[in-house]
Amino acid sequence: MEMKPVQTLVRMCRQATGVETPTPDYVRRFSDSLGSNLWLYDQQGTVKSKNMLAVVRYCREELEIDHFVIDSLMKCGIGTDDYNAQKHFVDCLSTYAKDSGLHIHLIAHSRKKETEHKQMDKFDIKGASEITDMADNVFTLWRNKGKEEKAQKGKLVGDELDMPDAVLNCDKQRNGDWEGKISLWFVPRALQYVGKNTTRTIDMLSWPFAEE
Secondary structure, eight states, rough: OSSOHHHHHHHHHHHHTTTTSSHHHHHHHHHHHHTTOOOOOOOOOOOOHHHHHHHHHHHHTTTTEEEEESOOOOGSSOOTOOOHHHHHHHHHHHHHHHHOOOEEEEOOBOOSSTTSSSSGGGBBBOEEETTHSOOOOOEEEOOOHHOOOOOHOOOGGGGGGGSEEEEEEEETTTTTOOEEEEEEEEETTTTTEEESOOOOOOOOSSSSSGGO
């Protein structure tokens, strides 16, 4: 509900090909690779939480979807201070995911901090504590705004050049044995995050599994 489908597809195509302006052939290859494996819910704005739950069930039972992304919790018709409604919604998602085998990815925003330069964790997620309590996995993504500001002013020097552009933090993994942080570097032209500042972008259409 945060972005129009055409905008989502443009970004996905750039990410999949690893280039800013994919050729027509690349665009066709990207489109062909999707087939019937990608479905986009074409509605912007707020959707009632009960309707979103119905869409989730429909996509799993009728379309046999394996992964469902909700972007975002604040667009599901629940007040920011209605913690009971948030708890109920996440509980319904969690229960259905376990019963059906569907992987549900719920995006939630963070609370405003005194500065954006401090890294966040699961306790900074806006809303009821049950959002993270009932989730099997919790990831938080911190964007290094301090580095961005210095780069725009041309003031990055020395070791600051090697600082990550973002940090992906695995705050919780219920059925796994690892939690920790992963440093990431952003490549604007490809809209990709890579594992090192010297790593090349990835042409996902050329990967061995791309046609499986």
